[in-house]
Amino acid sequence: DQQVKQNSPSLSVQEGRISILNCDYTNSMFDYFLWYKKYPAEGPTFLISISSIKDKNEDGRFTVFLNKSAKHLSLHIVPSQPGDSAVYFCAARIWASGTYKYIFGTGTRLKVLA
């Protein structure tokens, strides 16, 4: 019963174009959503987050959109750069067992072609 789903295991985009990574979730109790970026042999690093009461958050080339009614969020990267090539994980925060924890998706591997 995966609560956070990233249905595209991989995505290839030309340098300079827009990258759109998608994430769907099932639990309406999630209150924050985050995107993490992971390079090979490194741990995931925080990229951008959005509260469940917002529908958009922007940070430089990265924008996250949240559609609560559809239980869907997406990460837009504009323009895409070769250094953006990495695995991107969507994560959702929930209060459970007396603490907050994150539920992660399976990741989407982004390849930006020069």
Added chain:
Amino acid sequence: EAGVTQFPSHSVIEKGQTVTLRCDPISGHDNLYWYRRVMGKEIKFLLHFVKESKQDESGMPNNRFLAERTGGTYSTLKVQPAELEDSGVYFCASSQWVLLFNYGYTFGSGTRLTVV
């Protein structure tokens, strides 16, 4: 500041053997988390320490896994005896407050465990 440190970075062991993974969180971070990623799947929560106490261990797969955090500093995760399905990358993460700023955690680079 030094980041979250994990070692070993890789470990290959035979089924039935014991392996101990270690995590040194960022100094001053009371919260320490263990996660695991099996090949191609999600990063899955294992447990959460607040200082030396286990706050939530609902993600621990079974009693072959034992986590400790001595004195609220570093943590170890022992797998005994290891099974083939325990293979994966084990990540440790730490945070100072319980996700106060919603920046998530700081992750270590992980330990890749292969059980053969």
